[in-house]
Amino acid sequence: MAPKYKLTYFDFRGVGEPIRYLLSYGGADFEDNRIKLEDWPKFKSSTPYGKMPLLEVDGKEVYQSSAICRYLAKQFKLIGSNDWEALQIDCTVDTITDLKLAISGAHSFEGNEEAKAKKIQILQKETLPMYLSKLDKQVKDNGGHFVGGKLTWADLYFASQLDTWGAAKQGKSPIDDYPNLKGLYDKVNALPAIKAWIAKRPVTVW
Incomplete structure (x- = not known):
């Protein structure tokens, strides 16, 4: 019997979106429980450490976005x-996360x-040229993926986070000048699942 998943996160993409990508890729019929920002103060005390996302697997709750992603990647053969x-x-x-933090920090x-x-x-x-040029070369050197010439959860993580980097765009995507990253982004988002x-998720700014 397939596990029953419930993801609890804010009503935007953020660090919850890689988890949603992985669950979608794995064909999981998951509950996408979205907490409104105005409801967060009263909900916060019920979480293990006052943070989200949270994932319930058959009623058992876990936390920490990267740990959740790594677990799901193992379940769906993306490790x-x-x-x-x-x-x-x-x-x-972790490198993509460093870049994301640099963008938000700026x-x-x-x-x-x-x-x-x-x-x-x-x-x-x-910052952006340094990170993106190196990541672009990594994809080029690995046959259109980040690792091993095949789809892994690093690819899904990158594609799911790129659209949240809106503050860095200034009228265009940060990867417009990086064809290998652009190709990977398009490839992941073209996967049927x-x-x-993407077609059915709620429309949010972030």
Whole structure:
């Protein structure tokens, strides 16, 4: 009997979206429980550490987004062929997370507009090109995927997070100048199960 999944996260994509991608890819009929921001203060105390996402598997609750993703990747055969590939996947996912944090950090509230502008300039001119050029080469060197020349959860993680990087776009996608990343993004989102999820998911800004 297939496990019963319930994902609890905010009503936007964020770090919950890689989990939704994995569940969709795996063909899981999951409950997508979305918490409104105004309801979070009263819901927060019921969570293990005051954070989301949370995943219930047959009624048993777990937390931490990367740990959840790694567990689901094992269930759906997306972890690589051996321990070395699994390590490379983890390295890639953590690198993408570092980039995501750099983007959000540069656009976070900054009372000094001059300081904020400088942070964004560094992001645009230095941080994004450094990360994206290296990730693009990694995909090129691995036959259109991040690891092992085949689909892994690192690919799904990247594709699911890219659209949340809107603050870095400034009128275009951050990967417009990186054809290998663009090809991978399009490839993942064209997978039938992922395409179906994108078509039916709630429309949110993030």
